[in-house]
Amino acid sequence: MTFIRTLTQDIQPSELGVTYAHDHIYCLPPYWQSKGEADLLLDDAQASGKELADFVACGGQSIYDATAPDYGRDVRVVAALAQQYQVNIIATAGLNKGFLWSSRYPHAKTHPHCGESFAQWIERHSVEQISQHIAAEVVVGIEGTAFRAGVIKCGTGYNQISPLEHKVMQATALAVKETGAPMHCHTEMGTMALEQLAILKQQGVDLSRVGLAHLDRNPDPWLHQQIAKTGAFLCFDGMSRIKYFPEHIRSQALIALCKKGYQQQILIGGDFARKSMSAHYGLGGLGLAYILRDWRPRFVQEAHAEGLDGEALLHDFFVANPARYLQFA
Structure with a gap:
C-alpha cells in the first residue's frame, strides 16, 4: 500500500492535492544567524502561519518543507502550524549542503544532537552510522518527537x-x-x-524517486533534457526571482520540457526562505x-501561446506529479 508521510499523519497520494x-x-x-543575516531567518510563527493561510485561500493543500537540520529545522513549530492551518506538511531528514557545515565556518554550524559542528559529526561517523541516523528520523521521529520526516x-x-x-550522499x-x-x-x-x-x-537508488531542486537557476x-531522461523529477522553484533572469526564461524552459514529453517529471515550489519574500513579515x-x-494564470497564457493546454500541465505540476514523487516506495 502506497502512502505519503506528512508531519501529522500518513496519507494516501490522492489526499495530497495542490502541492x-x-x-x-x-x-x-545557524550559518545566517551567525552572519547577522536577519532576512534569512523565518522566525515569526504567527507571520509564517498567515502565509499558510494565504496559501490555503488560493487552493493550496500540501507543502514539502525542505528545511534540513543544518538549515535550522524546528519540527515542533512547523507541526503546530500544519495542524492549525490544516496543511499537509512533509518534513525533511538528511542534510542540505557543505557550505552550511564546512570546517571553514566552524562558528556557523552546531549539530542539535551533540553540540559539535556538522562537519565534525560527519567526519566522526561512518556512512552507515549517518544513514541510520537519517533513517531513524523517517521511521521513528525527529529530535525526540513523534513527528517523522x-x-x-x-x-x-x-x-x-x-x-x-x-x-x-552515500549515507542518504x-x-x-x-x-x-x-x-x-x-x-x-x-x-x-x-x-x-x-x-x-552507482549507489543503487531508483532515480525516479529523486527530485532535484533549483534547476531553473540554470535554464x-x-x-534539463539529460536529467529528465534519467527519470528524475525536476523542481522549478525560483518564481519571482527576476534578479537571475526574466520570468519568461523559466516559462520557456518548462515549455521546452513539456514539448519533449517530460511534463510528468516537473515539480513546482517557491523556495520561500526570506522575510523579504513574505507578505506578513513586514x-x-x-x-x-x-x-x-x-x-499560475500567467503560465496558462504562455503555454496556450505555444499550443499547449496550460491547465492540464499545471495539474501535472501541482497535483499528479507530487503525488507520485512523494510516495514511499
Missing part, C-alpha cells in the same frame, strides 16, 4: 561535490533504500545535477501565495 514541492515555513539557519535530502555546492558532501542513498522515502537533492544554482544522479545510480534545455513581499495567485 508546493520545495518551500520553507519556519527556520533559523517524509523526504530525505542531500546537496552539493556550486560546480563541486566536496568529500563530505559525497559521504552524505542507503537511507532511501532502507526506508523507501523519496529523495530531494539541493543543487547550487542548478549545477552538478547529472553528477549527483551518477553517484546515486539550460540540453541539461517587508511587503509577494508572499507564499504568489505562485498560485499570480504565476
Whole structure:
C-alpha cells in the first residue's frame, strides 16, 4: 500500500492535492544567524502561519518543507502550524549542503544532537552510522518527537561535490533504500545535477524517486533534457526571482520540457526562505501565495501561446506529479 508521510499523519497520494514541492515555513539557519543575516531567518510563527493561510485561500493543500537540520529545522513549530492551518506538511531528514557545515565556518554550524559542528559529526561517523541516523528520523521521529520526516535530502555546492558532501550522499542513498522515502537533492544554482544522479545510480537508488531542486537557476534545455531522461523529477522553484533572469526564461524552459514529453517529471515550489519574500513579515513581499495567485494564470497564457493546454500541465505540476514523487516506495 502506497502512502505519503506528512508531519501529522500518513496519507494516501490522492489526499495530497495542490502541492508546493520545495518551500520553507519556519527556520533559523545557524550559518545566517551567525552572519547577522536577519532576512534569512523565518522566525515569526504567527507571520509564517498567515502565509499558510494565504496559501490555503488560493487552493493550496500540501507543502514539502525542505528545511534540513543544518538549515535550522524546528519540527515542533512547523507541526503546530500544519495542524492549525490544516496543511499537509512533509518534513525533511538528511542534510542540505557543505557550505552550511564546512570546517571553514566552524562558528556557523552546531549539530542539535551533540553540540559539535556538522562537519565534525560527519567526519566522526561512518556512512552507515549517518544513514541510520537519517533513517531513524523517517521511521521513528525527529529530535525526540513523534513527528517523522517524509523526504530525505542531500546537496552539493556550486560546480563541486566536496568529500563530505559525497559521504552524505552515500549515507542518504542507503537511507532511501532502507526506508523507501523519496529523495530531494539541493543543487547550487542548478549545477552538478547529472553528477549527483551518477553517484546515486552507482549507489543503487531508483532515480525516479529523486527530485532535484533549483534547476531553473540554470535554464539550460540540453541539461534539463539529460536529467529528465534519467527519470528524475525536476523542481522549478525560483518564481519571482527576476534578479537571475526574466520570468519568461523559466516559462520557456518548462515549455521546452513539456514539448519533449517530460511534463510528468516537473515539480513546482517557491523556495520561500526570506522575510523579504513574505507578505506578513513586514517587508511587503509577494508572499507564499504568489505562485498560485499570480504565476499560475500567467503560465496558462504562455503555454496556450505555444499550443499547449496550460491547465492540464499545471495539474501535472501541482497535483499528479507530487503525488507520485512523494510516495514511499
